[in-house]
Amino acid sequence: MQPRLAPLRRVPLAAFALFYTIVSGGPFLWVAVMSLRTTAEIFKNPYGPPSPAHWEKFTDAWDKSNYHTYFWNSVVVVTIAVVLVTVIGAMAAHCLARYRFRGSRLVRFLILSGLVLPPQLLILALFQILLDIHLYNTLTGLIVVYVATHIAMTVYILEGFFAQIPQDLFDAAKMDGYSDLEIFWRITMPVGAPAIFTTVTLNFIILWNEFLFAVVLLTDDDKRTLPLGIMHFMGSHQLDVGMVATGLMIAIVPVLLIYGFFSETMIKGMTAGAVR
Amino acid sequence: MSGLSRRLRGILGNAAATDARAASLGLLLMFLAPALLFYAGFAVYPVLRTFYNSFHAIRPQGVVEFVGIGNFRSILFADPTFWKAVGNTALFTVIATLVDVFGGLLLALCLFARAPSAGLLRVIWFTPVLMSYVVVGVIWVWIYDYDWGLANAILHWIGLGAYEQSWLGHPSTALWSVMGAHIWKWLGFNMIVFLAALYALPGEVLGAAELDNCGWVAKLFYIIIPMLRATIVNLLVLSFIGKMMVFDLVWIMTGGGPLWSTETVSTYVYKRAFDWNTFDLGYPSAIAVLWFVIILAFIAIMTRLLRQRDRLEF
Numbered sequence: 001m002q003p004r005l006a007p008l009r010r011v012p013l014a015a016f017a018l019f020y021t022i023v024s025g026g027p028f029l030w031v032a033v034m035s036l037r038t039t040a041e042i043f044k045n046p047y048g049p050p051s052p053a054h055w056e057k058f059t060d061a062w063d064k065s066n067y068h069t070y071f072w073n074s075v076v077v078v079t080i081a082v083v084l085v086t087v088i089g090a091m092a093a094h095c096l097a098r099y100r101f102r103g104s105r106l107v108r109f110l111i112l113s114g115l116v117l118p119p120q121l122l123i124l125a126l127f128q129i130l131l132d133i134h135l136y137n138t139l140t141g142l143i144v145v146y147v148a149t150h151i152a153m154t155v156y157i158l159e160g161f162f163a164q165i166p167q168d169l170f171d172a173a174k175m176d177g178y179s180d181l182e183i184f185w186r187i188t189m190p191v192g193a194p195a196i197f198t199t200v201t202l203n204f205i206i207l208w209n210e211f212l213f214a215v216v217l218l219t220d221d222d223k224r225t226l227p228l229g230i231m232h233f234m235g236s237h238q239l240d241v242g243m244v245a246t247g248l249m250i251a252i253v254p255v256l257l258i259y260g261f262f263s264e265t266m267i268k269g270m271t272a273g274a275v276r
Numbered sequence: 277m278s279g280l281s282r283r284l285r286g287i288l289g290n291a292a293a294t295d296a297r298a299a300s301l302g303l304l305l306m307f308l309a310p311a312l313l314f315y316a317g318f319a320v321y322p323v324l325r326t327f328y329n330s331f332h333a334i335r336p337q338g339v340v341e342f343v344g345i346g347n348f349r350s351i352l353f354a355d356p357t358f359w360k361a362v363g364n365t366a367l368f369t370v371i372a373t374l375v376d377v378f379g380g381l382l383l384a385l386c387l388f389a390r391a392p393s394a395g396l397l398r399v400i401w402f403t404p405v406l407m408s409y410v411v412v413g414v415i416w417v418w419i420y421d422y423d424w425g426l427a428n429a430i431l432h433w434i435g436l437g438a439y440e441q442s443w444l445g446h447p448s449t450a451l452w453s454v455m456g457a458h459i460w461k462w463l464g465f466n467m468i469v470f471l472a473a474l475y476a477l478p479g480e481v482l483g484a485a486e487l488d489n490c491g492w493v494a495k496l497f498y499i500i501i502p503m504l505r506a507t508i509v510n511l512l513v514l515s516f517i518g519k520m521m522v523f524d525l526v527w528i529m530t531g532g533g534p535l536w537s538t539e540t541v542s543t544y545v546y547k548r549a550f551d552w553n554t555f556d557l558g559y560p561s562a563i564a565v566l567w568f569v570i571i572l573a574f575i576a577i578m579t580r581l582l583r584q585r586d587r588l589e590f
Contacts, residue, residue, distance in 0.1 A: 010392075013386060013389060095304060101299060114319055117319060118517070121565070121568050125322035148319045151315050152315075209409065230414065252407065266406065
């Protein structure tokens with residue numbers, strides 16, 4: 001049963017709700033408006049409406065700087081890393097959830113201990129290692145690091161879900177002569193789809209936003225991912241606030257679009273680690 | 277392969293093959309090897325190498341020199357910048373963690389008490405969590421801008437123009453300003469987790485409290501908070517880890533300045549490794565190791581202190 005409030009108490013509640021909605025959503029609205037105004041207009045009145053709306057600023061930002069490169073770098077890195085970490089993580093999670101074998105607890109402990117490893121503990125050594133194997137300043141290197149550092153969380157979420165799939169299903173499949181690979185591919189994956197979808201959205205958001213590994217492991221301008229690109233763009237267009245706002249919007253819009261469609265899954269994914 | 281032949285193979289196969297829980301070593305390796313290889317090569321090995329580095333001076337051109345605990349000794353006894361960073365990080369961690377967790381609880385209660393259009397608000401309030409630190413950082417740099425930022429504009433509007441200042445430019449306000457942005461980004465996360473926990477609470481208990489004419493404040497402190505204890509502890513620990521390692525937002529908004537007033541342990545590690553002309557990866561590695569050990573110790577203490585008291589059954 002949910003608590004109910006007397007009508008009188010609802011007024012301050014609604015007022016507070018409105019206040020926090022403005023606090024949390026307002027800044028985005030402000031950036032959205034600025035992204036359609038020129039810097040001159042913004043400096044004349046920072047909080048004015050976007051009239052006339054300068055939509056051409058979006059094509060300018062996209063074409064006249066390296067923005068499209070940053071964007072596609074992010075798309076490539078994040079897509080490949082998410083696909084890899086999902087498949088690899090699902091295989092390991094399936095194995096840990098389904099099979100009894102000597103050392104399974106050790107393997108589980110080893111992989112899940114990655115949950116508490118802060119990136120700061122890895123980053124200096126990763127810098128050395130990638131230099132050694134000539135993957136420093138390459139997108140491949142960044143992908144490899146992303147996969148390695150996100151396996152723990154992926155396995156953690158997937159294993160919890162896979163372990164709940166009834167064993168009967170697997171026994172029956174085995175009786176029917178499914179090979180172990182077929183069982184993984186044709187039973188665990190489809191039945192576990194909701195959990196897989198959760199890890200995909202979660203990993204996508206985290207990696208799309210990732211900054212620390214990228215800033216240490218990439219140096220060339222044409223290799224930069226979107227977060228680094230915005231930083232760079234901000235640095236080189238310091239006073240061109242209007243243009244930076246447009247650049248920010250280009251980074252915000254994909255996330256907002258996905259969020260608009262999958263808000264429930266994304267909320268579930270982001271909180272999957274904390275609620276047990 | 278047809279279903280019939282599959283079934284035949286299943287029947288004809290030996291008993292072990294039909295035990296769906298047994299697996300050959302080859303099969304296990306096939307499933308686990310990719311994850312273990314990635315993990316061992318780019319997570320376990322780097323950690324070990326960081327620990328190794330922390331006892332050495334690592335100079336360019338592969339010059340490695342064993343220094344024993346020399347790095348740790350210098351950090352602890354001869355590095356005022358490190359201690360400045362520790363102080364900033366500690367303040368940041370304590371304040372931001374408490375505000376984030378209990379502010380998140382407040383927001384969750386607000387929605388739980390059926391604020392109008394709670395479903396929509398929940399989605400809007402969560403939005404900052406999804407934005408990258410770069411986006412959040414740039415937006416807040418603008419909000420704090422001296423000439424045209426929102427913070428000063430609001431102060432001006434409500435007649436507190438005397439308090440207008442360069443929020444990120446002054447050592448006494450910079451850390452608090454960055455903290456504000458960080459809290460703003462993560463409040464929604466704590467709210468969502470609390471909301472899920474609140475809806476999982478047994479309705480009878482809250483209902484009984486209502487019948488007993490229990491007031492809101494009493495209900496909050498005597499029923500809701502004790503029942504949410506596990507969630508609160510989880511979130512405190514999670515938030516604590518995140519804040520102790522805070523890097524991105526600080527780096528983007530102030531770079532640790534002005535005058536080291538926002539320097540955190542993580543930004544200092546980064547600077548010692550890549551920005552300063554000390555050319556030694558060993559020293560920053562030692563800081564990272566030291567800090568990791570301290571974080572682990574605090575987590576152990578926190579979970580012990582907070583979890584072991586009388587457990588609530590419901």
